[in-house]
Amino acid sequence: MPTPPLTDEDCLYAIALMHEHKTIRAASIASGHDWHWIKRRLQKAKKRGLKKDSPAPSHPEPSRTELRDAAFWRKKHTASERELADAEHLVSELSGIRGVPFTIPDWILDTRTSRRGKSVIGALVSDIHMGEVISAAEILGINAFNPEICRQRLRRYFAAVCTIGQRWASDTDCEGVLLALAGDLISGDIHDELKMTNALTSHEQCLAVAEECVAGIRHLRDTYGRVHVVGVPGNHGRTTHKPTAKLYARLSYDSLIVSMVAQRFEGDDRVTFQQSDAKDQITPVFGRTVFSSHGDKIGTKGGMGFAGPMLPIVRGSKKIDAQQASIGRKPDLIQFGHYHVSGNPGHVLANGSVPGYSEYADDLRAVVEPPQQWMYLLHSRWWLRERMPVQLEDPQTPPKPIVRVPAGWHTT
Incomplete structure (x- = not known):
């Protein structure tokens, strides 16, 4: 009709x-x-x-x-x-960050699932120690490090995240990258021996590492479309002689570096930044939470006997869990560095370092670990589905020491 x-x-x-x-x-x-x-x-x-x-x-x-x-x-x-x-409930209740100022992009908060599932590529970068010099001659050729080697290793890491991450996420709808700049980005001047041996001043270190971080973020952005950067301060970047409890983040070169990097991406809504006056950061991802810290203030100190730093890492993560649970928060993934040892006990990612084995580690007779940094994939359904420590150098055997025998001596 x-x-x-x-x-x-x-x-x-x-x-x-x-x-x-x-x-x-x-x-x-x-x-x-x-x-x-x-x-x-x-x-x-x-x-x-x-x-x-x-x-x-x-x-x-x-x-x-x-x-x-x-x-x-x-x-x-x-x-x-x-x-x-x-x-609104997700942000204020489920993520447990009510009352905490932060800026999180919508794509990392979205809990709606797709047929293939959503994913976020995680990149944990800590303990870069830009400016430090490690002499191979002092540690029997096990390792060497300087600003140029540092640049090469960082570029290898970001290239690996872009290459391997795409394979990991090929069966998902990848939303972007969560990049944690988790402290100790520079070597700093906190020890007299560092002042004597560093190749760059602290200000030069800040400029050098900021340039490499900017280049790495651009690589990630161009590959995955979006990057959310989380910044936390470490102990080597402090501007005070001794570590402080108050003004810890505001007195850190690491915070300055993240701000410098953020300025380079002003006006680009594909790259967002999260940092504050706190030494820790909490980031909601797919309805769960990622807790980022440097690791020097997790409530435990150095290594313990033959177990090395792994026991303090486990104890420190348990203290973080208990502290956050007491105020209604539940970290689903805890990530930090500081100990220069890669580990994955439970829901914890403890990071290695960019410099690798050093004179300090040699003094402790620590087990040799290659320079490496974690990368991982968070899935909307399976959560921490993929993870691997990216080795920043090809595996190699150090050269054997040369023993000189005086003329006339014979071996039998």
């Missing part, structure tokens, strides 16, 4: 609704009519030259079709309000 033509009374009724409620959306909600229903009558009134000061007619009874359409849009509006409320 053809639709009956609109009468002047219908058009004048729509004008009266607009006059009372100002907007089509408000008029639609108040009257129960679909906004298309109101807009069509307003357009017809304009063609007929009807004015808003015309007397409003009696309320025309909507048809069954119009009532059905109005019910549909009311249901749609209710569903949108519920989705918004769920998102």
Whole structure:
């Protein structure tokens, strides 16, 4: 049956609704009519030259079709309000970060699942120690380190994250990269021996490592589309002689470096940054939380006997769990560095270092670990689905020491 033509009374009724409620959306909600229903009558009134000061007619009874359409849009509006409320609840309650100032992009907060599942590539970068020099001659050729080697290792790491991460995420809808700059980005001047042997001053170290971080983030952005950078301070970047409890982040070169890097991406909404005056950061990902810290303030100190630093790492992560649980937070992944030892006890990623084995480690007779940094994949369903420590140098055997025998000596 053809639709009956609109009468002047219908058009004048729509004008009266607009006059009372100002907007089509408000008029639609108040009257129960679909906004298309109101807009069509307003357009017809304009063609007929009807004015808003015309007397409003009696309320025309909507048809069954119009009532059905109005019910549909009311249901749609209710569903949108519920989705918004769920998102607010996620941020304030589920993530456990109510009252903590932060800026998190929507794509990393989104808990809606897709058929293939969503993923985020994780990159944990800590203990770069830009500017430090490790002499191979002092540790029997096991390792060497200087600013140029540092640059090469960082570029190898970011290239690996871009190459391997794409394979990991090939069966998912990858949302972007979560990059943690987790402290000790520079060698600093906190020890006299560092002041004597560093190749760069602290200010030069800041400039050098910032440039490498900017290049790495651009590589990640161009590969994955979006990058969220989390910055926390470490102990080597401090500007004070001794570690402090107050103003810890604000007195750190690491915080300055993250700010320098952030300035290079101003106006680029594909790269976002998260840092504050706190020494730790909490980042919600797919309805769960990632706790980032440097590791020097997890409540434990150095290594313990043959177990090395792994026992303090486990004890420190348990203290973080207990502290956060006491205020209603639950870290689903804890990541930090500081100990220069790679480990994955439970839901913890303890990071290695970029310099690798050093004179200090040699003094402790520590087990030799290659320079390496963690990368991982977080899945919306399976959570920490993939992880691997990226080795920053090809495996190699150190050269054997040369023993010189005086002339005339013979071996049997």
